[in-house]
Amino acid sequence: MVTRDACIARDAADELAALRNSFTLPPNMIYLLGNSLGPLPRSAPAHFQRVVQDEWGAHLIGGWNLSWYDEPTRLGERIARLIGAGPGEVVVADSTSINLMKVVYAAIEQQRSDGRILVGYEAGLFPTDIYVASSVARSVGGSAVALDIVDGELPDLPDGLGAMVLSHVDYRSGRLLGMRALTKQLHDRGVLAIWDLSHSVGALPVQLDDCEADYAVGCTYKYLNAGPGAPAFVFVRDRLLSSTRVLPEGWFAHREPFAMSPSFAASDDIRRLLVGTPSVVACAGLHASLDIFDSTDIAKLRAKSLALTDLFTEVVTATSSDVDVVTPMDPDVRGSHITLRHESAYPIVRALIDRGVVCDFRAPDAMRFGFAPLYLRHVDAYDAAVAVVDVIRSETWRDPRYAMRETVT
Amino acid sequence: MVTRDACIARDAADELAALRNSFTLPPNMIYLLGNSLGPLPRSAPAHFQRVVQDEWGAHLIGGWNLSWYDEPTRLGERIARLIGAGPGEVVVADSTSINLMKVVYAAIEQQRSDGRILVGYEAGLFPTDIYVASSVARSVGGSAVALDIVDGELPDLPDGLGAMVLSHVDYRSGRLLGMRALTKQLHDRGVLAIWDLSHSVGALPVQLDDCEADYAVGCTYKYLNAGPGAPAFVFVRDRLLSSTRVLPEGWFAHREPFAMSPSFAASDDIRRLLVGTPSVVACAGLHASLDIFDSTDIAKLRAKSLALTDLFTEVVTATSSDVDVVTPMDPDVRGSHITLRHESAYPIVRALIDRGVVCDFRAPDAMRFGFAPLYLRHVDAYDAAVAVVDVIRSETWRDPRYAMRETVT
Numbered sequence: 001m002v003t004r005d006a007c008i009a010r011d012a013a014d015e016l017a018a019l020r021n022s023f024t025l026p027p028n029m030i031y032l033l034g035n036s037l038g039p040l041p042r043s044a045p046a047h048f049q050r051v052v053q054d055e056w057g058a059h060l061i062g063g064w065n066l067s068w069y070d071e072p073t074r075l076g077e078r079i080a081r082l083i084g085a086g087p088g089e090v091v092v093a094d095s096t097s098i099n100l101m102k103v104v105y106a107a108i109e110q111q112r113s114d115g116r117i118l119v120g121y122e123a124g125l126f127p128t129d130i131y132v133a134s135s136v137a138r139s140v141g142g143s144a145v146a147l148d149i150v151d152g153e154l155p156d157l158p159d160g161l162g163a164m165v166l167s168h169v170d171y172r173s174g175r176l177l178g179m180r181a182l183t184k185q186l187h188d189r190g191v192l193a194i195w196d197l198s199h200s201v202g203a204l205p206v207q208l209d210d211c212e213a214d215y216a217v218g219c220t221y222k223y224l225n226a227g228p229g230a231p232a233f234v235f236v237r238d239r240l241l242s243s244t245r246v247l248p249e250g251w252f253a254h255r256e257p258f259a260m261s262p263s264f265a266a267s268d269d270i271r272r273l274l275v276g277t278p279s280v281v282a283c284a285g286l287h288a289s290l291d292i293f294d295s296t297d298i299a300k301l302r303a304k305s306l307a308l309t310d311l312f313t314e315v316v317t318a319t320s321s322d323v324d325v326v327t328p329m330d331p332d333v334r335g336s337h338i339t340l341r342h343e344s345a346y347p348i349v350r351a352l353i354d355r356g357v358v359c360d361f362r363a364p365d366a367m368r369f370g371f372a373p374l375y376l377r378h379v380d381a382y383d384a385a386v387a388v389v390d391v392i393r394s395e396t397w398r399d400p401r402y403a404m405r406e407t408v409t
Numbered sequence: 410m411v412t413r414d415a416c417i418a419r420d421a422a423d424e425l426a427a428l429r430n431s432f433t434l435p436p437n438m439i440y441l442l443g444n445s446l447g448p449l450p451r452s453a454p455a456h457f458q459r460v461v462q463d464e465w466g467a468h469l470i471g472g473w474n475l476s477w478y479d480e481p482t483r484l485g486e487r488i489a490r491l492i493g494a495g496p497g498e499v500v501v502a503d504s505t506s507i508n509l510m511k512v513v514y515a516a517i518e519q520q521r522s523d524g525r526i527l528v529g530y531e532a533g534l535f536p537t538d539i540y541v542a543s544s545v546a547r548s549v550g551g552s553a554v555a556l557d558i559v560d561g562e563l564p565d566l567p568d569g570l571g572a573m574v575l576s577h578v579d580y581r582s583g584r585l586l587g588m589r590a591l592t593k594q595l596h597d598r599g600v601l602a603i604w605d606l607s608h609s610v611g612a613l614p615v616q617l618d619d620c621e622a623d624y625a626v627g628c629t630y631k632y633l634n635a636g637p638g639a640p641a642f643v644f645v646r647d648r649l650l651s652s653t654r655v656l657p658e659g660w661f662a663h664r665e666p667f668a669m670s671p672s673f674a675a676s677d678d679i680r681r682l683l684v685g686t687p688s689v690v691a692c693a694g695l696h697a698s699l700d701i702f703d704s705t706d707i708a709k710l711r712a713k714s715l716a717l718t719d720l721f722t723e724v725v726t727a728t729s730s731d732v733d734v735v736t737p738m739d740p741d742v743r744g745s746h747i748t749l750r751h752e753s754a755y756p757i758v759r760a761l762i763d764r765g766v767v768c769d770f771r772a773p774d775a776m777r778f779g780f781a782p783l784y785l786r787h788v789d790a791y792d793a794a795v796a797v798v799d800v801i802r803s804e805t806w807r808d809p810r811y812a813m814r815e816t817v818t
Contacts, residue, residue: 024466033470040466045458048690052457056636057433057449061442061767068637095685097659098507105548123671128660128685131673135658139514140548146671172669221686227465228477228689249544250506251537260581260771262532262555264540276504276537277630280637281457282691358470362669 034372038225116162117142443781447634525571578744
């Protein structure tokens with residue numbers, strides 16, 4: 001088995017190692033929840049200060065003529081590079097849930113004339129995606145149906161299916177789906193593919209255009225480190241844009257927003273995915289984080305992510321037989337977090353957090369460990385694995401103070 | 410006519426005068442667009458720093474256990490005081506447009522069983538409100554219709570009308586509607602009243618509960634000074650809450666968001682108006698501004714707002730007959746901005762901005778001057794009026810550099 005010294009040597013040889021200095025990481029903490037909320041980039045406070053003091057404070061309404069108006073598309077272009085999208089296919093605004101509403105509605109409207117008003121979703125999809133898809137489909141006279149994906153394969157698709165919502169990486173298991181093959185299978189049946197990239201963007205390569213994905217949404221506060229509740233992004237394949245209708249229609253999607261016309265006319269470009277005034281200040285953290293991504297390469301990040309999840313899993317399984325590894329270890333179907341199963345997962349997670357190994361619990365028995373390759377070291381993966389084994393073996397998790405549920409996340 | 414010295418004396422005697430020091434206002438600028446984007450509160454940078462560095466930077470995911478989770482309701486309670494709402498009736502999240510979507514959808518669903526799926530809107534409503542109301546109504550099988558309000562009176566209401574969207578203060582003319590009488594007239598016809606408070610909240614008293622308003626939305630970046638694109642608020646009358654269904658349904662509206670259930674169950678409280686993860690960082694500016702409101706009284710702010718708009722209009726009209734005052738001068742129907750009409754409004758506005766009098770243009774011939782009572786002085790209203798008269802009289806606006814449209818707002 002790998003030794004701690006070997007991990008230190010790997011870190012010394014790691015060409016990505018210096019990127020860790022781009023983040024504020026508390027001492028004595030191994031932060032394994034970058035898949036939930038990324039840490040603060042060191043340059044982010046200066047970006048917030050620029051927008052708040054130098055722009056809003058000094059220019060007031062004039063800020064809209066400086067750079068604010070184009071923030072949604074400027075940030076969209078920056079994210080496009082990380083997800084294999086082309087110019088004019090991505091825009092940043094609103095929450096992931098709101099963006100998913102826009103594209104589920106758009107997909108149903110695209111397919112309505114063919115009577116395809118049924119929306120499928122992966123049975124294990126992140127719950128808010130299920131709620132959004134179901135409520136939007138129902139509101140416009142359609143319906144939604146759960147479809148199990150087993151071993152990366154679609155089930156038989158029901159008649160009338162117009163679109164399907166899939167998560168590129170499963171938030172619970174860390175399983176990575178084959179976007180290209182699944183999208184092709186859906187297209188062969190005339191179904192539009194809507195991908196949620198929340199748990200893949202920033203941790204592994206995404207090739208939306210190559211895979212011919214139709215619509216996609218994603219979160220910026222996980223591996224993209226843009227800050228709590230930062231605006232999300234939405235992708236529309238270029239050839240679908242002109243036929244994409246958004247709900248609701250709002251002034252920032254208007255061809256001439258400041259003409260104040262009583263009738264709506266959608267912008268010809270990706271701005272038609274906007275609705276209300278975008279949250280300018282909340283975008284500042286995303287700029288800081290994307291500057292860091294611009295200094296490296298997503299293929300290198302992916303290689304390191306796989307090395308970290310390999311290492312963690314190897315050390316855990318080599319020294320403990322008390323946990324099951326839920327995440328598939330085949331790199332073709334593995335995301336960037338590892339999920340372990342143990343019947344006492346909740347108190348084990350609490351005990352780990354007490355030791356500075358920050359991970360989380362998902363009912364009833366899962367523990368998630370996210371490995372963000374931008375700032376985690378090999379030695380972090382090693383130490384975290386040793387801590388997991390030690391907490392289980394020593395039964396420190398039986399301490400009564402770990403029994404209560406104190407956290408909301 | 411009032412003299413400049415008299416204005417200086419009024420400022421010296423003004424018990425609200427010191428509040429001006431709570432804002433960052435550029436020198437040599439009279440800022441009359443607080444109705445569009447309020448200025449930076451001096452304490453706002455420290456609030457942003459607290460959230461970004463002290464909370465996100467130091468606590469990472471643990472921030473959700475500090476205060477973030479309750480930000481939407483905590484800020485809702487703070488805004489409730491300014492709009493005459495009770496506990497549990499207001500929540501802060503998303504944009505004004507998205508919030509309007511939620512309540513228009515909710516209102517249609519409330520009325521659907523009576524066949525009332527028609528949504529009325531004021532003919533002169535802010536365009537995005539028209540777009541939202543129309544697109545949402547259409548998407549669920551209803552429709553929307555413009556209804557003229559003349560002299561504050563509703564027209565004959567069409568059969569099947571289920572809800573009406575009204576703006577408390579008209580963004581263009583500055584006209585204030587009688588919320589109590591109009592809401593009652595709508596209720597007498599079985600119609601729900603949805604109020605947009607964007608141009609009244611923070612500048613004049615709003616009494617949602619006393620007026621028995623059903624739903625309301627409002628912006629926080631105008632008179633509430635929360636920063637560009639800051640999250641908006643939404644109000645639901647307590648007795649309607651349990652029957653209010655929101656589109657889309659999202660995890661932050663769930664009774665147990667972190668139980669990750671595949672089925673949606675709406676929260677019993679105002680959190681059911683949430684959708685996705687709220688924009689935590691973007692809320693910081695609103696706390697800063699509400700601290701200032703907490704130190705004063707909305708009735709005093711209203712009295713000063715009326716004094717400022719009186720003063721400005723008096724000086725303009727006493728010394729120039731070249732402009733028409735669009736805003737009604739009866740205090741019962743006057744908001745907090747003054748709209749003047751002149752056929753060369755566009756170049757006049759450009760010339761005024763060049764002189765440091767920041768106002769805006771609304772096609773084809775309107776100039777808007779917002780009077781935020783928190784930070785404007787009587788002498789500002791006087792000097793702005795003198796500048797308007799001087800630019801028109803001297804014809805400096807004929808300078809060719811004022812002819813081009815350079816601004817997006």
